Amino acid sequence: MHIPDGYLGPLTCAVMFLVMVPIWYFALKNTSKRLGPKEVPMIAVLSAVSFLVMMFNWPVPDGTTAHMVGGTLFAIILGPWASVIGITVALVIQAFFFGDGGVTALGANCFNMAFVIPFVGYFIYKALKERIGKVASAGVAAYIAINIAAVVAAIEFGVQPYIAPGYCPYGLNLSIPAMAFAHLTTAGPVAAVVTAVVVGYLERSRPDLLALKETSPNIRGE
Template sequence: MHIPDGYLSPQTDAVLGIASAITAAVAASKTASTVRAKYIPMLSVGAAFSFTIMMFNVPIPDGTTAHAVGGSLLAVILGPWAAMISVSIALIIQALFFGDGGILALGANIFNMGVALPFVSYGIYQLIAGKSDILSKRRMIGAGIAGYIGINMAALCAGIEFGLQPMLFHAANGTPLYSPYGLGVAIPAMAFAHITIAGPVEGVVTGLVIAYLQRSNPVLLQMRADSEKSASPIQYGRYIAGLIVIALLTPLGLLASGTAWGEWGGEDLQAKLGFVPTGLKKLGDFWNHILFKDYGIAGFDQSFWQQALGYIISAFFALLVIGIIGFAIQRFTRKSEGHT
C-alpha cells in the first residue's frame, strides 16, 4: 500500500500532501495540549510498532504481497489523532531511509494509512464498543472489526488514487502518464488483497493485542493520549522488549515472495505492460538517498540469511531513529510544561 513516486501526478501528490499536512498540524495541536511529557514514549512505541509490523509481508493468492499497518490498534489505545502522528513518523522513516513509499507520494501514503485508517477504525470501534466495560469482549471484537474495516478503507483510498490517474493525466494518444491502472483494475486489485488477507491480519492482530492488554494491563486501555484522564503511570519496559522481539522476527516477512500491488518499478512495468508511463519514468527515482533500499544492506547478497540480517539491522536502525525522535519531543514537551 506504499505508493511509490511516479504513480501519482504532482497535482495529486500536492492535494493529498496539503490535506495530510493540515491534519498533522491539527493532530499535533490536539495532542500537544493534553499529552504529558511522560506519555510521549507511548507515541514512539506506537510508531515503532507500526514500522515493524509493516515489515511482515503476507502472500496474496495473485502472487503479490500485502501487510498490516497497526494503525487500528494505535487508534484504539491512543486515539486517532495520536495514532496519526505515530503512523506518520513510521511512514516518513520508511520513505526517507528505506525507499518504502515515495517522498513525493508521502502525503498520499500518510492520508491513506495515517488518516483514513485510524480515524475509520476508531469510529467503528467506538460504534461497537460504546460505553462497555474496559474488560468487555465487545471491545476486543470491536477492535478486530475496526482493524479489518480500517485497513480496507485505506486500500480503497489508494485504489481510487491509482485509478484516477489514467483518467485525468494522459498523453494526447491516451497513454497514461502515471499509474497505468484505471479504477476498474486498481480498486478490485487493492480490495482483493485487503479483503482476503491483509484485512483479516490487521483485524486479528488488533483484536488479539486488545484481548492481551485486557488481561495483562487494562490501565493502558484507559490511557487515551488525547484525554485529560491520562494520569496512570505506564511501564514501558515490557513494550520495548516486545518491540525487540518483533524486530528480530521481521525476516519472516521475507518468506512472502513478490511485490505489493502497485509498487512495481519501471522495469517490472515494462515487462508487464510493454511500456513505462512517461511521468513515472521521470519521477520514479526522485529520491535517491536511500540508506537501506528494500530493508537490505549494500554489499549483501540475495541469500536468505544475509537478507534476514539486513531486515534485522534495518528494524533496529528504525527503532533507534524513532527513539531519538521521541526523546527530542519529550524534552521539548517537558520544557514547554515547565513554562506553563
C-alpha cells in the same frame, strides 16, 4: 499500500500534501495539549510497532503481497490524533531510508495510512465496543479500516489514467478490485487478528492502557 514515486501525477501529489497540512497541524496541536508521562514513550513505541508490522508482508493468493499497518491498534490505545503523528513518522522513515513509498506520494500515503486507518478504526471501535466487547470490536474495526484505506489508495492510483497520463497505467476498473482483494483476503484478516489479540491481552493484563481516556481525560483528542 505504499504508493511509490511516479504513480501519482503532480496534481494528485500536491492536493494530498495540501489535505495533510491541516491534519498534521491539528494532530500536533491536539497531541501537544494531551501528553501525559505515559503517552510520550508510548507514541514512540507504537510508532515503532507500526513500522515493524509493515515489514511483515503476507502472500496474497493472486501473487502479490500485503501487510497490516497497526493504525487501528494505535488509535484504540492513544486516540486517532496521536496515531496521525506516530504513523506519519514511520512512513517518513520508510520513504527516506528504505524507498518504501515515494517521497512525492508521501502526502497521499500519510492520508491513506496515517489518517484514514486510525480515524475509521477508532470510530468503529468506539461505536461497537459496548455492544460486542473490546476484543471483537477491535478486530472488526481493524478489518474495515484497512480495507477502506486500501480502496482510497486504489482510487488515487486509478484516477491517474484519466487526469495524468504517463503515471499509474491502470484505471479504477483494475486498481479497486486488486487493492480490495489483497486487503479483504490477506492484510485485513491479519490486521483483525493481531489487533484483537493485542487488545485482548491488554484487557486482561493492563486494562488501564485501554482506558487512558478515564485516567488522562484529554488524551484522545476529541
